Amino acid sequence: MAIIETFGLTKQFNGLVAVDEMTLAIDREIFGLLGPNGSGKTTTVRMLTTLLTPTSGEAKVCGHSVTASPREVRDRISYVPQDMAVDMKLTGRENVVFFANLYGIPRPRETADEALAQMDLASRADDMVNTYSGGMRRRLELAQALVHDPEVLFLDEPTIGLDVAGRRKIWEHIINLKNGGMTVFVTTHYMDEADHACDRVGIIDKGKIVALDTPTALKSLHCHEIIAIRGEGEYKGTVVPDVTFIGKTDDELRFQAISGEDSGIPLLRALTNSGMKIHSFVIRQPTLDDVFLSLIGEQEETMAFDHHRFRTMLRRRA
Amino acid sequence: MKRTFTYMERDLRRWIRGRINVITSLVMPAAWLIFVGLALPIRFTDNYLDFITPGILVLTMLGASLQGGALLMFDKILGFLQKFLAMPAPRESILFGKILAITLRGLIQTTVILVIALILGAHLLDPIFLLQTYLILFIFGVLLSSIMTTVALSLDDHDSYAAFNSMVAMPLFFTSSALMPYDQMPGWLAFLAHLNPVSYAIDAIRALQGGIFPATTIAGLLVSAVIVLSICIMTFRRATV
The missing domain is CATH 3.30.70 (Alpha-Beta Plaits)
Known part of the structure; x- marks a missing residue:
């Protein structure tokens, strides 16, 4: 039995099909879901993390159905959405201890310190998060996600908005987690990063998986x-x-x-x-980017840009 | 229950760290107390400060609730809520933690206003009276923060919420019994004041001042709080599917 399984997973919003009959099996690997904006990546992740109810079809995480036993699924996963939501006015440690308490972990402080050390944040643990760089904030989110030792980690665009060094470091950590036995489900539209880090990638377009294989196989098959x-x-x-x-x-x-x-x-x-x-x-x-281009064509980038600007604007107000 | 307190602790910590917000939200009620409570030439009572203090305490709680309503909406807009919802902790504890944090925040602010009123010379220093006053303010806080959280979740947009907020804040205060007794009001205002939930909290505290325990008013506030909280829970569930 695979760690993540979906059977004909479908989500419609007012008749608009966001995810269309998706069938997948993912097992102790870094699985990258690639696709243009609006292709159904985030909707897929939100169904697998029990945040959205599928219109039809079924998904199982660690053998538990996301619809029938969502609590069991939530016990075994962590989800880091792309928004970078960490409390700026709290210290790094406070942010992680907060999550440890929410998970009901027996020794929250010690566990939080371990997670912070694992993400190379121990030396900055008592600093306010508003002094952290983007990459550090993302690592802090990973530390939060790791306090309850999940079996599956869902990451939505983990490197969006980070500089080159920050990106490399995030991927190093993700690869380390996989080597420790964790299943990592990641969405991204950075092809080079997926090419380098993912064991397998699925390319999604208009809610359908159009290609699914290792990056190497995809490259030799399509170009x-x-x-x-x-x-x-x-x-x-x-x-x-x-x-x-x-x-x-x-x-x-x-x-x-x-x-x-x-x-x-x-x-x-x-x-x-x-x-x-x-x-x-x-x-x-050929690169994965070429495979992507040949399968999907030119990408529209305007949507992601406006979305991000709106978010920064709100954050400044808050 | 424990998770509710964890969520509440987060909001209180963030609030205390905000420093400036802690002070600014106290300026308006303190100004009412000093500039109106002490300075207004009033004939219907010889101690207007004692009369207006319950109104200002409730006004402080009202301000805290109006401000706090947006908290859950911001958690939603900024992506915190998605993380919380993907966790095994009971989802409702997010909402309860929020309402408790807003109410507690309001109680801390009213305590400061209460101290200022005492310094200015209000006669309020009776432990049983204070305890009962806090009970009323707590119920009122839960009622108002549930209303405002429901509104914020339904509007789902910061600008609309701010507009709603500034629309209701002043009218709610002025059409209440905060500034004058019903018999001094023009008839139409007395009618509005009798409909205003803010008046009920104020009248309850004034009854305590007069040595009466306002059991029916408190029960009324409690029942409304429970009803509004249930609506809030439903709205929250719908907003998080």
Whole structure:
């Protein structure tokens, strides 16, 4: 029996399908759910963490149904939503002891100190959280999540808004937790991070899982070599044999080819003949980003931006 | 029950750390007490301070509840609530902890106002009277913070809540029996004052001042508090599905 299992899991909001017949089995691994904004990632996590009732289908976490026995599920999981909700006017330790008390842990203070030490926050435990960096706040949330020693950890966009060093550190900790036997379910739209850290990834689009495998398998299955081209002029759908167009990001056209070396020059020539002016041209190995682009296409980013701004605004007021 | 106190402790800690808020929310009731209680030329009584003090105590509790209603909404907007709901602790303890924290916060503030009133010369220093006054203020606090939390959860937006808040705060106070007895009011105002829940809390404390235990008024407040709290629990459950 897998730690997380879903069978035809579906959620509709007023007839709009957010998650569509999702069937998954996840077991002692870092599982990454990737998808554009509004694809159903957070809705999936909210159903698995008992915060939303599925419209139909079933989900089990550690063998307990999220609908029939939510208390048992909540006893075994921790959930860190993407909002970064920690009490600014409390110290790091107070934040974690608060969670230890809510979980009813026998020795809350000692357990909190252990969790803080595990997240490298012991030296700052008595400082107010409003002096913490974004990465430290996220680690504090992980410490809160770890006080009751959960079997499954749900992380929604754990590295959003963090700098490069902060991101790396968060992923190191996540990988350590997995090595300690924890199942980690994470959503993200940072492809490079998922590529590097996740054992398996599921790519979700419009509520449906469109690909599910290890990052390596996904890359070799969907793309051979990538030809990335920057230029001016309208792309009119020109291709040459053994080359397929996978998508466009900003000013870059991406193609996948069985051999970039063989097809590169003919492709360039064809594009120039179609009236485009080519500035640069790169042949490289595929990344998860290319797989994503070929499966889903261009991403809309505006929604996440406004959402974040609104949140910061509110936080300043509070 | 223990979880309720854990949630309450969090809110009280955050409040005490806010320092400035602790002081600012006391300025308005203290100003009423000093500038109106001591300065207004009143003919119907020779000790207006004693008369107005119950009104100001209730006003302080009213202010605390109006401010506190937004707490749970902010927990929801900022993502705290999602974390709490995914925990095994009983979900209702989040709500009970909040209402208890708002009420306790109000009781601490009224204590400060009470001390100021005593310093200014109000005659209130009777332990049984004080104990009963606190009981009334506690029930009133639960009633008002349940109402405001329900409103905040239903509006689900900070700006609308702030607008609602400033709309009801003054009218609730002025249409109560805080500033004058019913027989001094114009008829239409006396009618409104009799409908206002704020008046009931004030009248109950005034009855205590006169040496009467206002059993029916207290029972009425208690029943309303229980009813509103039940509505609040229902709203909370609906907001957290």
